[in-house]
Amino acid sequence: MRNHTTDEQMLEDLFAEAQSQPAEPSPAFMARVLADADEEQAGFATAELANAPAATGFSLRAVFATLGGWPALGGLVTATAVGIWLGTTSLTGVSDTAATYLYGDSALGGLNADYAWLDTMGDA
Amino acid sequence: MAFDDTTELGDDALLILFANGDKQAAEALTRRLVPVVLAHAFRLLGERSEAEDVAQEAMMRLWKVAPDWRQGEAKVTTWLYRVTANLCTDRLRKRRSVALEDVPEPLDETASAPEQIQDKARMDALQVALSELPERQRQAVVLRHIEGLQNPEIAEIMEISTEAVESLTARGKRALTQALSQRREELGYSDA
Structure with missing residues (x-):
């Protein structure tokens, strides 16, 4: 029999007893909670992978971005069109002028005169 | 403190580690928080198996909220006590329809x-x-x-x-x- 002077003291005694006897979780229950944690953690990893951009594999979008996007594509289209036009049209006037500059008589004739002495070497 | 020593870390730091995939953090949080949650649920419900169900559900909600947890904004135990109490309230409301004499004595x-x-x-x-x-x-x-x-x-x-x-x-x-x-x-x- 426990001697107590008041009901309040009895209540404090019961609180103290309850505090000293917490509901201890069983190992099986702890394992169940930990299994939930593992499952949830695995879900985080899957979600991260799903949200991440593709690291490998061919992607037209990636190639487009690497080239510089729409502004760069505009320049590429223009350059390609000019190249095709130059390759498919006959530019005789331009060809004649280029030949004159590269192989013209005046330029080659000057060179022949400057180095004519080479022909006489070894004759003496 | 060793790099992998989780015993000195606060609950919120452990929760962030858990969200980053740390298995030790999950174990440390389980060891630290499950007894607290279970004891509280048991005192509010007075029935062991129901208290375990509530504690497991409260912990599940903690695992789910981990990726969005902001360190220093709230105390983990405060949040858990609140979640546990709300879950117990739901249980008690459902239980009210059952007559007291129908509940078996433990x-x-x-x-x-x-x-x-x-x-x-x-x-x-x-x-x-x-x-x-x-x-x-x-x-x-x-x-x-x-x-x-x-x-x-x-x-x-x-x-x-x-x-x-x-x-x-x-x-x-x-x-x-x-x-x-x-x-x-x-x-x-x-x-x-």
Whole structure:
């Protein structure tokens, strides 16, 4: 029999007893909670992978971005069109002028005169 | 502190580690928080298997919220106490439709010595008296006098003022005293 002077003291005694006897979780229950944690953690990893951009594999979008996007594509289209036009049209006037500059008589004739002495070497 | 020593880390730091895939953090949080949550659920519900269900659900909600947890914004235990209490309230509401006599009395086959029987009788009497309190009074009394929390933290958990906490605990204690005083001798207490 426990001697107590008041009901309040009895209540404090019961609180103290309850505090000293917490509901201890069983190992099986702890394992169940930990299994939930593992499952949830695995879900985080899957979600991260799903949200991440593709690291490998061919992607037209990636190639487009690497080239510089729409502004760069505009320049590429223009350059390609000019190249095709130059390759498919006959530019005789331009060809004649280029030949004159590269192989013209005046330029080659000057060179022949400057180095004519080479022909006489070894004759003496 | 060793790099992998989780014992010195706070709950919120562990929760962030858990969200980043750290298995040790999951174990440390389980060891640290499950006993707290289970004890609280048991005191509010008075029934072991239901308390385990609630504790498991509360912990599941913690695991789910981990990736969005912001360190320093809230205390993990405060959040858990609140979630546990809300889950218990839901259970108690469902239980109200079941008559009290239909709930089986918990049996403990291991308690055989007279002293053990009386210890158990005292704890059962306290639990029954707690169960008869209004929910908010019961929660405040359990947090203050069994979990040993301070009034400001209880106020945060219950989302009320500290004055309201004081009022709830005072009324709860008065009701408990009144209920238990009629069973003094039965519980092994003698008059002065």
